[in-house]
Amino acid sequence: xxxxxxxxxxAHIEGYGHxxxxxxxxxxxxxxxxxAPRVKAARPGDCKLVNSLEEVFSRIPVRDGMxxxxxxxxxxxxxxxxxxLATASKLGxxxxxxxxxxxxxxxxxxxxxxxxxxxxxLDTNYMSGPVADAVxxxxxxxxxxxxxxxxxxxxxxxxxxxxDIAFIASPASxxxxxxxxxxxxxxxxxxxxxxxxxxxxxxxxxxxxxxxxYPLSPVSIPQTRVDYIVKVDSxxxxxxxxxxxxxxxxxxxGLKIADTAAKVIAASGLLKDGxxxxxxxxxxxxxxxxxxxxxxxxxxxxxxxxxxGITGHMVEMLESGLFRKVIDVQGFDLEAVRSIxxxxxxxxxxxxxxxxxxxxxxxxxxxxxxxxxxxxxxxDFNVNVVTGSTGVIMGxxxxxxxxxxxxxxxxxxxxxxxxxxxxxxxxxxxxxxxGETIDxxxxxxGVAVNPKREDLRDQxxxxxxxxxxxxxxxxxxxxxxxxxxxxxxxxxxxxxxxxRDGTVIDVVRQTTxx
Amino acid sequence: MADICKVIQSGTLESSDIMITISxxxxxxxxxxxxxxxxxxxxxxxxxxxxxxxxxxxxxxxIQIKAVDRGALDCTIRARMLTALSRAGITLNGELF
Amino acid sequence: MDLRxxxxxxxxxxPGMLQNxxxxxxxxxxxxxxxxxxxxxxxxxxxxxxxxxxxxxYGTCETVVRINPLDTFAHDDIATIxxxxxxxxxxPKVQSAADIKVAVELMEKAERPGQEPxxxxxxxxxxxxxxxxxSIACADSRIVALALGAEDYTASIGxxxxxxxxxxxxxxxxVLNAAAAAGIQALDTxxxxxxxxxxxxxxxxxxxxxGFSGKLTINPRQIDIIxxxxxxxxxxxxxxxxVIKAIKVAAAEGSGVASxxxxxxxxxxxxxxxxxxxMAQRVGLKGAAQ
Numbered sequence: 001x002x003x004x005x006x007x008x009x010x011a012h013i014e015g016y017g018h019x020x021x022x023x024x025x026x027x028x029x030x031x032x033x034x035x036a037p038r039v040k041a042a043r044p045g046d047c048k049l050v051n052s053l054e055e056v057f058s059r060i061p062v063r064d065g066m067x068x069x070x071x072x073x074x075x076x077x078x079x080x081x082x083x084x085l086a087t088a089s090k091l092g093x094x095x096x097x098x099x100x101x102x103x104x105x106x107x108x109x110x111x112x113x114x115x116x117x118x119x120x121x122l123d124t125n126y127m128s129g130p131v132a133d134a135v136x137x138x139x140x141x142x143x144x145x146x147x148x149x150x151x152x153x154x155x156x157x158x159x160x161x162x163x164d165i166a167f168i169a170s171p172a173s174x175x176x177x178x179x180x181x182x183x184x185x186x187x188x189x190x191x192x193x194x195x196x197x198x199x200x201x202x203x204x205x206x207x208x209x210x211x212x213x214y215p216l217s218p219v220s221i222p223q224t225r226v227d228y229i230v231k232v233d234s235x236x237x238x239x240x241x242x243x244x245x246x247x248x249x250x251x252x253x254g255l256k257i258a259d260t261a262a263k264v265i266a267a268s269g270l271l272k273d274g275x276x277x278x279x280x281x282x283x284x285x286x287x288x289x290x291x292x293x294x295x296x297x298x299x300x301x302x303x304x305x306x307x308x309g310i311t312g313h314m315v316e317m318l319e320s321g322l323f324r325k326v327i328d329v330q331g332f333d334l335e336a337v338r339s340i341x342x343x344x345x346x347x348x349x350x351x352x353x354x355x356x357x358x359x360x361x362x363x364x365x366x367x368x369x370x371x372x373x374x375x376x377x378x379x380d381f382n383v384n385v386v387t388g389s390t391g392v393i394m395g396x397x398x399x400x401x402x403x404x405x406x407x408x409x410x411x412x413x414x415x416x417x418x419x420x421x422x423x424x425x426x427x428x429x430x431x432x433x434x435g436e437t438i439d440x441x442x443x444x445x446g447v448a449v450n451p452k453r454e455d456l457r458d459q460x461x462x463x464x465x466x467x468x469x470x471x472x473x474x475x476x477x478x479x480x481x482x483x484x485x486x487x488x489x490x491x492x493x494x495x496x497x498x499x500r501d502g503t504v505i506d507v508v509r510q511t512t513x514x
Numbered sequence: 515m516a517d518i519c520k521v522i523q524s525g526t527l528e529s530s531d532i533m534i535t536i537s538x539x540x541x542x543x544x545x546x547x548x549x550x551x552x553x554x555x556x557x558x559x560x561x562x563x564x565x566x567x568x569x570x571x572x573x574x575x576x577i578q579i580k581a582v583d584r585g586a587l588d589c590t591i592r593a594r595m596l597t598a599l600s601r602a603g604i605t606l607n608g609e610l611f
Numbered sequence: 612m613d614l615r616x617x618x619x620x621x622x623x624x625x626p627g628m629l630q631n632x633x634x635x636x637x638x639x640x641x642x643x644x645x646x647x648x649x650x651x652x653x654x655x656x657x658x659x660x661x662x663x664x665x666x667x668x669y670g671t672c673e674t675v676v677r678i679n680p681l682d683t684f685a686h687d688d689i690a691t692i693x694x695x696x697x698x699x700x701x702x703p704k705v706q707s708a709a710d711i712k713v714a715v716e717l718m719e720k721a722e723r724p725g726q727e728p729x730x731x732x733x734x735x736x737x738x739x740x741x742x743x744x745x746s747i748a749c750a751d752s753r754i755v756a757l758a759l760g761a762e763d764y765t766a767s768i769g770x771x772x773x774x775x776x777x778x779x780x781x782x783x784x785x786v787l788n789a790a791a792a793a794g795i796q797a798l799d800t801x802x803x804x805x806x807x808x809x810x811x812x813x814x815x816x817x818x819x820x821x822g823f824s825g826k827l828t829i830n831p832r833q834i835d836i837i838x839x840x841x842x843x844x845x846x847x848x849x850x851x852x853x854v855i856k857a858i859k860v861a862a863a864e865g866s867g868v869a870s871x872x873x874x875x876x877x878x879x880x881x882x883x884x885x886x887x888x889x890m891a892q893r894v895g896l897k898g899a900a901q
Contacts, residue, residue, distance in 0.1 A: 252832070253635070255832070389553070389556070390555060391555075420530070480668075481557075482557060482587075484557060485555065485559065487555055525655075528626075529627050531626050531627070589663065590626040590662065593658045593659040594655075600658070610661050610691065611694070
């Protein structure tokens with residue numbers, strides 16, 4: 001069957017089930033209620049502190065076939081997933097589904113666990129490194145489920161993703177299970193991606209390397225939802241956790257694109273008092289933030305909030321009064337950690353608050369503009385952020401589809417040619433974010449506006465911006481570089497790309513040339 | 515009839531460039547191209563075609579080429595090929611086009 | 612009037628930069644075969660730049676090639692590059708009108724039948740070159756601009772290069788005067804600290820005050836700043852509009868003499884006003900040229 005953006009999908013996928021086809025970014029809400037986790041009781045004097053992961057495994061107990069969940073606030077410095085899986089392997093547990101919100105190179109040991117049958121399912125929002133390569137090659141029998149950040153929260157809350165045990169890497173915890181992310185040697189800032197897990201898992205285990213006296217405050221995850229606390233030597237490598245300062249791109253072409261994107265925002269009329277803004281942590285996005293900041297300073301604009309993915313650059317803008325608030329679902333560097341700890345205008349929010357489409361209002365709905373990247377974009381403005389130029393998985397939506405749907409003005413910044421590769425395709429290899437939610441593509445050779453936005457197109461032309469038809473830009477790229485040949489794939493589905501509402505927007509097929 | 519007598523290199527390993535290494539080949543052994551490219555899937559055939567076309571233009575029939583490509587455009591491939599051929603002693607007569 | 616507010620140097624042996632040169636927003640790109648290219652790679656760069664000129668679309672950017680000095684590789688450079696139709700050659704270390712004549716002879720030999728003559732920008736970097744500035748400027752009709760290369764020059768005269776630029780004031784003035792006398796453009800020396808935006812701003816403001824209409828540019832980050840200084844500002848544009856209006860009023864009244872704010876508006880003033888309005892229109896600022 002074909003879904004609403006014309007992608008060919010099987011009606012049923014082995015290891016996943018019935019496929020609900022993507023039917024538009026804002027298709028009608030199914031009739032449903034939230035799921036409910038098991039009720040617990042704790043007697044006075046009960047001790048939740050457990051001496052080791054092995055002990056926690058036997059106390060719960062962890063059984064074959066369970067779904068274990070983890071957050072990714074420690075990014076490539078995470079230590080908890082590997083420790084938990086090593087314990088599972090040691091105890092002979094098999095057939096686990098691992099629901100971790102993002103997968104990084106540090107998770108490479110998972111490949112052995114997949115080979116040995118400890119892990120048979122993976123549910124994640126972003127993948128890079130050896131695990132992503134292995135999945136692309138077909139190492140898992142069941143296809144990986146790729147979700148958006150908002151979609152994962154929705155799936156947990158509404159029951160599509162049932163978590164048996166949430167292992168929450170906790171920078172700081174007291175002995176009764178109050179957790180926050182702002183204290184301790186591995187402080188990471190906001191714990192936004194852990195909150196839905198904590199609220200809805202049947203069992204919640206805090207894994208910490210920094211146990212403090214009761215009661216901990218501030219409380220991000222409360223004791224009422226935490227069943228066990230395990231103290232380990234280290235929950236991760238602080239150097240890998242936060243990447244230090246993320247830098248603005250130095251590439252002159254990238255800077256030109258960023259400058260043009262800032263001019264698009266100005267021309268749209270959105271750059272006025274009360275302006276709100278989200279950008280990723282990549283070099284090109286940060287560059288746009290830099291140019292927007294200069295414009296705000298020049299025009300003395302007081303914004304309302306910055307959202308993300310928060311870096312020191314956003315913190316600077318908050319502290320210099322350019323924004324009244326920062327809404328933070330994840331900290332990207334130590335400055336973000338410092339600010340969230342000390343500044344009441346820097347707010348920690350859960351993944352659902354940030355981006356879930358099935359609640360009474362997520363923050364992306366309030367966004368004026370978001371700057372996004374892309375590995376590919378097609379002439380319908382559908383964007384690929386899942387597979388790279390060789391068809392291998394090297395990313396995932398993260399918050400991409402969510403922010404694109406919510407923002408008034410969604411801008412994709414990308415080089416028209418990356419090396420020799422044109423970024424505009426007839427059809428993207430893997431659709432992640434549907435074209436109806438993308439307003440503008442900014443490249444070094446011109447700006448393409450989604451035909452649905454005639455109003456915006458006129459504004460940009462009047463402002464003197466180099467507006468071109470997206471087909472024109474595609475042809476220009478192919479004239480310069482030659483037309484690229486398609487990546488060959490076979491029929492086997494290695495990953496399912498779910499849109500934020502749980503429908504399937506595309507699948508990733510195994511590449512043949514490996 | 516043009517033949518190569520020594521090992522010659524041109525180009526660099528920088529992004530958008532192509533490094534060409536040509537070595538002598540035995541008479542009548544033909545054209546042998548070893549290609550390594552980060553865009554092999556999308557442009558491998560096109561790169562080989564450009565290299566072959568350039569060789570044909572200058573009548574080179576026996577040569578061994580190793581090309582390490584980092585996304586070079588056709589005009590860059592041709593330029594680096596011409597530089598390598600020129601360094602190998604094939605005269606270009608100052609007229610490249 | 613040719614817009615040469617910024618002329619961005621692009622290393623001639625770097626394909627990635629050559630193919631992107633046209634999108635960075637400079638008025639001209641200088642594909643550099645000289646200082647940016649190691650001696651062993653001169654052939655490589657020459658062939659690459661030739662291909663770039665033939666295949667890369669530089670849009671509205673003027674394509675300039677800085678060849679090697681006339682006593683080194685210039686002959687091969689000119690023979691290979693000129694048939695590829697650059698708009699101009701930037702000739703370094705020009706010492707005298709005789710140098711220009713040598714270059715022109717080589718260029719004429721290399722040009723294809725029917726090819727538009729390639730222009731010349733003479734780069735003066737030596738005491739002798741500066742001493743001969745006017746005769747160089749007049750040496751051939753192909754010459755459209757004189758440019759100053761201050762780094763080598765200050766070393767030759769034993770001066771210290773400073774941020775105030777006082778040690779190159781005379782050199783700048785010589786270039787400006789010679790160019791003005793010959794009716795061609797004067798282009799200022801590059802500001803070499805790519806990280807110092809405040810310094811660039813001050814240096815460009817001084818250049819503008821002295822009379823330069825353009826500046827050699829060594830890094831894309833410098834482009835916007837230089838444009839912002841060299842563009843006519845709203846004060847200039849409104850002044851120029853008032854001048855033109857005064858002329859029209861005088862003509863309508865049948866008066867031979869126009870005046871503005873008590874001052875007589877004579878030919879050089881009108882010419883300056885017209886240049887400002889043409890430039891304003893060219894760079895997309897408000898104000899139409901009459």
